[in-house]
Amino acid sequence: MVVPSHGRPLRLLWLLNALEEQTLSGPWDVVVVHDYDAGFAERVLDRHPLARDGRLRHVPIPPGTGSPARQRNVGWRAARGRFVAFTDDDCRPEPEWLDRLLASVRDPETDVVQGATRPDPLEVHLLAAPHHRTMATEPPGPFFQTCNILYPRALLERLGGFDERAVSGEDVGLACRARAAGSRIVGARRAVVNHAVESHTLPGMVRENLKWRHLAYLVKRHPEVRRDLCLRVFWNADHLAMTLAVAGVAGAARDRRALALTAPWAVRASRRRGAGARARATALAELPGQSVRQLAEVAGLAAGSVRHRTLLL
Amino acid sequence: MTRIALLDDGDAGALAAALRAAGHDARVVRAPSVEVVDLLLARRGFTGPLSHAPLLAARLAAGGFDVAHAFTAVDAVAAQAWRALGGGRVVFTCRETLDRSSLADRRLRLWALRRAVERSDAVAAASEPARDALWRWMAVEAPVVPLDDARAQLRLYGI
Numbered sequence: 001m002v003v004p005s006h007g008r009p010l011r012l013l014w015l016l017n018a019l020e021e022q023t024l025s026g027p028w029d030v031v032v033v034h035d036y037d038a039g040f041a042e043r044v045l046d047r048h049p050l051a052r053d054g055r056l057r058h059v060p061i062p063p064g065t066g067s068p069a070r071q072r073n074v075g076w077r078a079a080r081g082r083f084v085a086f087t088d089d090d091c092r093p094e095p096e097w098l099d100r101l102l103a104s105v106r107d108p109e110t111d112v113v114q115g116a117t118r119p120d121p122l123e124v125h126l127l128a129a130p131h132h133r134t135m136a137t138e139p140p141g142p143f144f145q146t147c148n149i150l151y152p153r154a155l156l157e158r159l160g161g162f163d164e165r166a167v168s169g170e171d172v173g174l175a176c177r178a179r180a181a182g183s184r185i186v187g188a189r190r191a192v193v194n195h196a197v198e199s200h201t202l203p204g205m206v207r208e209n210l211k212w213r214h215l216a217y218l219v220k221r222h223p224e225v226r227r228d229l230c231l232r233v234f235w236n237a238d239h240l241a242m243t244l245a246v247a248g249v250a251g252a253a254r255d256r257r258a259l260a261l262t263a264p265w266a267v268r269a270s271r272r273r274g275a276g277a278r279a280r281a282t283a284l285a286e287l288p289g290q291s292v293r294q295l296a297e298v299a300g301l302a303a304g305s306v307r308h309r310t311l312l313l
Numbered sequence: 314m315t316r317i318a319l320l321d322d323g324d325a326g327a328l329a330a331a332l333r334a335a336g337h338d339a340r341v342v343r344a345p346s347v348e349v350v351d352l353l354l355a356r357r358g359f360t361g362p363l364s365h366a367p368l369l370a371a372r373l374a375a376g377g378f379d380v381a382h383a384f385t386a387v388d389a390v391a392a393q394a395w396r397a398l399g400g401g402r403v404v405f406t407c408r409e410t411l412d413r414s415s416l417a418d419r420r421l422r423l424w425a426l427r428r429a430v431e432r433s434d435a436v437a438a439a440s441e442p443a444r445d446a447l448w449r450w451m452a453v454e455a456p457v458v459p460l461d462d463a464r465a466q467l468r469l470y471g472i
Contacts, residue, residue, distance in 0.1 A: 010423075010450075013450070013452055014416070017449060017450070043452070044452045092413075122413065122417070125418055126358055126417070126419070127358070129420055196417070199358075199420050
C-alpha cells in the first residue's frame with residue numbers, strides 16, 4: 001500500500017491507526033512517502049504499532065520537492081507486493097478494504113480495481129460548512145482517483161508509473177494509459193474508503209482549488225477524458241452554468257435579455273442545499289461565497305487552458 | 314501568591330479549594346452560554362458550546378490572573394486569546410478520552426483541539442486513558458496529572 005503525505009501529519013497518523021484494523025490475513029505493508037521533519041518521523045512513524053509489526057516503512061523526501069505523482073512513484077517502486085493499493089493521508093479505509101480490493105482481482109497481471117469512496121460518516125456534519133472538500137466515487141470510474149485504487153505492480157512497471165509532469169489529474173492519466181494498454185478497470189463497491197470532510201474559509205477553498213487549473217494538461221494528453229466532461233468542455237454542470245452566467249452579465253450592457261443566461265446558474269445555486277425553505281435560505285446566504293469560488297475555479301481552468309492550449313472550463 | 318483561574322465546565326471546585334489551601338488565589342471562572350447561538354451554530358455543523366468563549370476571555374482579562382487552567386479545548390482557545398491580550402500562562406488538561414469518532418466530527422472541533430494541545434504553555438492528561446488517547450490521536454505526549462493533586466498542578470503552572 002502506498003500513501004503520499006504532505007502537510008497533514010495528524011491525518012496521516014489517523015490513517016495509520018485505521019490501517020491497524022485491516023482484516024487481510026496475508027502479508028501486506030504500507031509505504032509512506034512524506035516530507036515531514038525527522039523529528040516527526042522518529043517520534044510518530046517509527047514508534048507506530050504498524051512499524052513495530054514491520055508493516056510500515058516511510059521514505060522521507062526533502063520538503064518542497066514532492067508532488068502526488070512523484071511521491072506515489074517513489075512509493076510503489078519501494079513497495080514489495082505484487083499489488084499496490086493507493087490511498088491518501090486524508091482517508092480512513094474500512095477494515096475489510098484490502099481484502100475486498102484483492103478479492104475483486106480476476107487477472108492479476110492487468111486488472112485495476114477501484115473501490116468506493118464516500119465522505120467519512122464520522123465527519124458528515126462538516127458538510128454543513130459553506131466551503132468544504134471531500135470525495136465521493138461510485139466505481140468504476142469515471143476519474144479513477146488514487147484515494148482508493150489497486151494496480152498490479154507489473155502494470156505500473158510497464159506503464160512507467162504516474163506522469164510526474166502532471167500537477168493534478170495524474171491518477172486519471174494513469175488509468176487512461178492502463179486502459180489503452182488493455183487493462184480492465186473493475187469496480188469494487190464494497191471496498192470502501194472514507195474520505196475526510198474538511199471545511200475551509202473562502203480564500204482557503206479558492207487556494208485549494210487552484211491546483212485544478214492544471215487539469216488542462218490532463219485533457220490535452222488524454223482527450224478521451226472529454227467523454228466524461230459536460231459538453232466535452234466543462235468540468236461539471238456548475239462550471240457550465242457559471243460560464244453562461246458570466247456571459248449573460250457581460251452581454252447585459254448591450255442587451256438586457258442576455259441576463260436570461262444567468263437563470264441556469266441561479267436555479268442550480270438555489271437548489272444546492274436541497275429543497276425546502278430552510279435549504280433555500282441557506283443556499284441564498286451562501287450564494288456570494290459560492291459565486292466567488294466557482295468563478296475562481298472557472299478562471300483558473302481558463303488560465304490553464306491558455307497555458308496548455310486546449311479548452312477546459 | 315499566584316492568581317489562578319480554573320475554567321470550569323463542571324467539577325474544578327475541589328481543585329480550587331486545594332490550591333487555596335496551598336496559599337494561592339484560585340478561583341473558578343465560568344461564562345454563560347447563549348443557548349440560541351449555540352443551537353444555531355450546532356445546526357450549521359459547529360462544535361459546541363462556543364458562545365461562552367468571548368465572555369470567558371473577557372472575564373479572564375478582567376480578573377488579573379497569572380494562570381488560566383482550561384479543561385476543554387474551546388476554553389483553552391479562549392484562554393489563549395486572553396494570553397494574546399497580555400494575560401499569563403495557559404494550561405490545558407485533557408479530561409476527555411479522545412477517540413476517532415470525535416476528533417473532527419464538527420466544524421472547529423479539530424482546529425480547537427490542535428490549538429489547545431499545540432499552543433498551550435503546558436498540556437496534561439487527567440487520566441491514563443486520556444493520556445494514551447492524546448498520544449494515539451494527536452501525537453502529543455502529555456503527563457498524567459490527576460485533578461486532585463494540587464502540588465502536581467502547581468508544577469504545571471510553573472510554580
